[in-house]
Amino acid sequence: MxxxxxxxxxxxxxxxxxxxxGWTYFYGAPQMERQRQDAEMAQSQQEEAQGQQQNIPVPGEAQMPAPDGSAEPAAPTGALPGVAVEQTREAALAANPRVMIDTASKRGSLNLRGARIDDIVLKDYQENVEDDSDNIVLLSPTGSADPYYAEFGWVGDVPGGLPDSQSLWEADRDQLTPDAPVTLTWENEAGIVFSRVVAIDDNAMFTIEDRVDNQAEDAVTVFPYGLVSRHGEPETIGFFILHEGLIGVLGEEGLQEYSYDNVLDASRITGSVRGTTWADNNGGWLGITDKYWAATIIPDQTTPFQGRFTVDEGGNRPIFQTDVLGQGLTIAPGETGGVTQRLFAGAKEVDVIDGYQDNYGILRFDLLIDWGWFYFITKxxxxxxxxxxxxxxxxxxxxxxxxxxxxxxxxxxxxxxxxxxxxxxxxxxxxxxxxxxxxxxxxxxxxxxxxxxxxxxxxxxxxxxxxxxxxxxxxxxxxxxxxxxxxxxxxxxxxxxxxxxxxxxxxxxxxxxxxxxxxxxxxxxxxxxxxxxxxxxxxxxxxxxxxxxxxxxxxxxxxxxxxxxxxxxxxxxxxxxxxxxxxxxxxxxxxxxxxxxxxxxxxxxxxxxxxxxxxxxxxx
Structure with a gap:
C-alpha cells in the first residue's frame, strides 16, 4: 500500500x-440546547396558556388525579405520611374489582376503581430467549412495585362532582375482548351519568368513547383528558442513539423527546412540576416509551388539545406523566355529549405502528419508533x-x-x-x-x-x-x-x-x-x-x-x-x-x-x- x-x-x-x-454538533447539541431553552420558557408558556384559557382546568390539578399517586393505599399507622405501601403485583391487582382483558397478543385487566387501564402483559414477548422466561409486563397498578398506567376522564365544574381515581364504575360484562367491548357507567349525586365504552383490537390499541348524559337542571362544561403515568425512574440503556422516556408529537411543534433526566431538570429549573406545555395542537400523541414498548395517549386528531410532559418529586420517588387536555364541551340539560380518544399500549412493531398511523390518521405516529436522524436510510x-x-x-x-x-x-x-x-x-x-x-x-x-x-x-x-x-x-x-x-x-x-x-x-x-x-x-x-x-x-x-x-x-x-x-x-x-x-x-x-x-x-x-x-x- x-x-x-x-x-x-x-x-x-x-x-x-x-x-x-457532526451529528453531535449539528443535531445532538442543538437538540439539548432547545430542550434547555424549552425548560426555561416553560413557566411563562404555562402562564400564557392559562391566561388564554382563563379558568379552564388543567390535568394534574385539583379537579383530577394529580401525578402524586392519589390511588396509592394509605400508609399504615406509624408509617411516614405520603409513603405508599408496596405490595406484590398480584395483591395490588386483587385489591379492586376488575374487568379481565384477553386478546391474541395480550392479557390483563381494567381496574373498575378509577377505570384505569393498569394491567397489561404481552403474550408474544418474553424477558429473554429461554423457553420458561416470563412474559413482558407493560402496565402495573398503583400499590405494586412499579406503577405504570393510563387514565381517561373529565375535568370541569360539574354539580354533583366528576368521577376520579377513587370512583367505582359498573361494567356490563366481566371480560374485554376484540369482539366484545365493555361499557362502564358512573352516576353522580346530581343525576349526571358518565359512561365509557372501552374497545380493544388484536394488537395494541384501545379505543375509549366517553359520554356525559346531563340530567341536571343546568348546562355543564367539561374538558376531556387522558394521561399516562409512571411511578419511579425505570432502568434505561442510556445510549445516545436511543430515546427512552417521555415522547410525543404536538401539532406543528413536531416530535418532542425528553429523557427522565430532562424532565427532572425542567422541573427544577422552572420550579414547577408541569414541565412544558403547548396549546392548541392539531394532531399528535403523547406517551412514555421504552426501547421496545410504549404507552401513548392519542387524542382526537381533528380538534385542538394541550399536551404536557410533567414530573412530581413530592413523594419518595418521582412520578412522570404525559397528559392531554381537549377542548371544552358544553352539554345542555337533557342532552348527551362525548369524545373519543385512544391508548396505544404494546410492542412497537413497525407494521402495526404504520397501520395505526394510516387507519386513524395519527400525525407522525411512526416516530414512536426511534429511527434516528438518518430516518430516510434506516427505515x-x-x-x-x-x-x-x-x-x-x-x-x-x-x-x-x-x-x-x-x-x-x-x-x-x-x-x-x-x-x-x-x-x-x-x-x-x-x-x-x-x-x-x-x-x-x-x-x-x-x-x-x-x-x-x-x-x-x-x-x-x-x-x-x-x-x-x-x-x-x-x-x-x-x-x-x-x-x-x-x-x-x-x-x-x-x-x-x-x-x-x-x-x-x-x-x-x-x-x-x-x-x-x-x-x-x-x-x-x-x-x-x-x-x-x-x-x-x-x-x-x-x-x-x-x-x-x-x-x-x-x-x-x-x-x-x-x-x-x-x-x-x-x-x-x-x-x-x-x-x-x-x-x-x-x-x-x-x-x-x-x-x-x-x-x-x-x-x-x-x-x-x-x-x-x-x-x-x-x-x-
Missing amino acids: NREDNKNLILAILLSVLVFV PMFYALDFFNALVGNFGVAILIVTVLLKILFLPLANKSYASMAKMKAVQPEMMSIRDRYKDDRMKQQQELMELYKREKINPVAGCWPVLIQIPVFFALYKVLFVSIEMRHAPFFGWIQDLAAPDPTSIFNLFGLLPFAVPALLTVGVWPILMGITMFVQMKMNPEPADPIQKAVFTWMPVIFTFLLASFPAGLVIYWAWNNFLSVLQQGFIMRRHGVKIELWDNLRKLITREKPEPDGPKS
Whole structure:
C-alpha cells in the first residue's frame, strides 16, 4: 500500500469520525440546547396558556388525579405520611374489582376503581430467549412495585362532582375482548351519568368513547383528558442513539423527546412540576416509551388539545406523566355529549405502528419508533430486511441477501474506486521516482503527482469510497438491529439465537468447551473473529506501508476492531464479516483484471517469517 492509499484510508477513517462529531454538533447539541431553552420558557408558556384559557382546568390539578399517586393505599399507622405501601403485583391487582382483558397478543385487566387501564402483559414477548422466561409486563397498578398506567376522564365544574381515581364504575360484562367491548357507567349525586365504552383490537390499541348524559337542571362544561403515568425512574440503556422516556408529537411543534433526566431538570429549573406545555395542537400523541414498548395517549386528531410532559418529586420517588387536555364541551340539560380518544399500549412493531398511523390518521405516529436522524436510510433498510425475512424466514439470511444487493447497487462506484486504486499501484514506481526527484521541493512534487494522476486518469481519493459507502449502511443497519423489535430474539443459525444481542461465545473459554464464564470485556465470539480475519485478509491484499508506524496501525487494526465489535449486535458483525468477504472477492477480481499483483500471500509469508518488506518497485 503506497502513501497515497494510506492517506486515503486514514481520510476515510477520519470522515467516519466526523460523521459522529457532526451529528453531535449539528443535531445532538442543538437538540439539548432547545430542550434547555424549552425548560426555561416553560413557566411563562404555562402562564400564557392559562391566561388564554382563563379558568379552564388543567390535568394534574385539583379537579383530577394529580401525578402524586392519589390511588396509592394509605400508609399504615406509624408509617411516614405520603409513603405508599408496596405490595406484590398480584395483591395490588386483587385489591379492586376488575374487568379481565384477553386478546391474541395480550392479557390483563381494567381496574373498575378509577377505570384505569393498569394491567397489561404481552403474550408474544418474553424477558429473554429461554423457553420458561416470563412474559413482558407493560402496565402495573398503583400499590405494586412499579406503577405504570393510563387514565381517561373529565375535568370541569360539574354539580354533583366528576368521577376520579377513587370512583367505582359498573361494567356490563366481566371480560374485554376484540369482539366484545365493555361499557362502564358512573352516576353522580346530581343525576349526571358518565359512561365509557372501552374497545380493544388484536394488537395494541384501545379505543375509549366517553359520554356525559346531563340530567341536571343546568348546562355543564367539561374538558376531556387522558394521561399516562409512571411511578419511579425505570432502568434505561442510556445510549445516545436511543430515546427512552417521555415522547410525543404536538401539532406543528413536531416530535418532542425528553429523557427522565430532562424532565427532572425542567422541573427544577422552572420550579414547577408541569414541565412544558403547548396549546392548541392539531394532531399528535403523547406517551412514555421504552426501547421496545410504549404507552401513548392519542387524542382526537381533528380538534385542538394541550399536551404536557410533567414530573412530581413530592413523594419518595418521582412520578412522570404525559397528559392531554381537549377542548371544552358544553352539554345542555337533557342532552348527551362525548369524545373519543385512544391508548396505544404494546410492542412497537413497525407494521402495526404504520397501520395505526394510516387507519386513524395519527400525525407522525411512526416516530414512536426511534429511527434516528438518518430516518430516510434506516427505515428503508428495515423494510428491505423485513421483506427478505418474509421470503426466507430468517433475518440473518435477510442481512446476507441485502448486503449482496447493496454490493450490486454500488458496484459501478466500487469498481471505479478499486480500478483507480489498481492504477495507482501500477504507477507506483513512477510516483516514487517523482518523490525522490523532488524530495526537497514539496510544491513541485505535488504538481508532478497531479500531472501524473491527470495523465493516467487516476482519482487519488477514489480509495475512500469503499469505506465511505459502508458508513451510512453500517449506521442504518446498526440502528435497525438496535431499535426494531422485529430483530429482538430473532435467531440466525447455531449459537446465534438473538441477532440483536452480541455473539455469546468467547475464544477465552474455547467457545464454551471450558466450564467457566468469561467477563463481558473479554467475550470475543466466533463471528467477531471471522470479521477480524476477513478485515485482515482485505488489508493484506495490498502492499504493506514502508513507514513502521503505519504498518503497525494497519496490522493491529483488525485485532482492535475484533474486540470493539465483539460487544455489538451479532447481526451487525455478521453483516460486516460478509461484506468484507464480498469485498475481498471483488477487489481480487478487479486487481487481476488490471494486472496488479495481489500481495496477500507475500504479506502473509513475510508476517510468518518476519521478513522485512522490500522497497516498493516494479512488479513482475
